[in-house]
Amino acid sequence: MGELHIEIIHDRIKREYGLETYLGPLQVAYRETILNSVCASDTLDRTLGDKRHLVTIELEAKPIETSSVTPVIEYAEGVSEDILKASQEAIENGIHSACLQGPLLGSPIQDVAITLHSLIIHPGTSSTMISACVSRCVQKALKKADKQVLEPLMNLEVTVTRDYLSPVLADLAQRRGNIQEIQTRQDNRVVIGFVPLAEIMGYSTVLRTLTSGSATFAVELSHYEAMNPQDQSTLLNRRSGLT
Incomplete structure (x- = not known):
């Protein structure tokens, strides 16, 4: 279920049942393993x-x-x-x-x-x-x-016009995205790669702003992958309230 689906359900609960509900921050389903x-x-x-x-x-x-x-x-x-x-x-x-x-x-x-x-x-x-x-x-x-956090990596496909390709690629690089290929489909460019789920919270809004609403994207779960030590340390500190 995507962010838009959750927002729609949240709105329907209020409209159809008159209930005021709090929509908290989305939680990433991490996993763990040992080394x-x-x-x-x-x-x-x-x-x-x-x-x-x-x-x-x-x-x-x-x-x-x-x-x-x-x-x-x-x-x-x-x-x-x-x-x-x-x-x-x-x-x-x-x-x-x-x-x-x-x-x-x-x-x-x-x-x-x-x-x-x-x-x-x-x-x-x-x-x-x-x-x-x-x-x-x-x-x-x-x-x-010795323990290791595994994070979900998503298959990502962004369809964007050539004029907005550079800002989209720059934004994905900041999100720890791994670009596999860039295809040409008619007048559009299709960016295909992987990106951690934790890095694309609210991505639809950002993409709409970057491309003046002209780009679309699709994501699905690819696999779980070990976090690097720095990102894992940041996550654990954040969860424990140290940052």
Whole structure:
């Protein structure tokens, strides 16, 4: 859903339902990953009523080269098959839950493999406690690792007359745009490239001003890419209120 769609819905809510709503700043859907392999262990020991719940776990989190929006889950040979048969769903629920919020921005984790090396479960331990211990251990591993923010890059296509091509290109350069090619279509020039989603908030208004309303553009998600250290540091400082 684009900015224009959101503004239209915002206006309709006011007109059709008489509700005053606040339209806050748009949020970019970042993701996170890790850059190195780390190991972590954890123990959950809790007694509820007369029932003891005890889980001890050792696991490894590591980056993977292939793109995967969900964690790749692996089990070492030492993990008991009997435990897996009884508790695999609880284990994997805990892993998936931990990867929904990364340690940097609270964004989903991707391109990560989790390998379970050891798991000891006391008889009678509930699946909820198993999931909680696994989730806590995964979060501990992710916090120990070197971390990376991934930002969404958009395919961008701007159709503009030749007279306004230079200011459009200069503006895209300031927005960290990566121009792939410039095509000629009749009397127009078509600029094709990539640009970070965070850099094109309100772009329709800027483009209209730059070109006296003569240009059009289209964007769609291309892929996620690692932010450079300087841009990542700026983002994290802004999110923490330091800038």
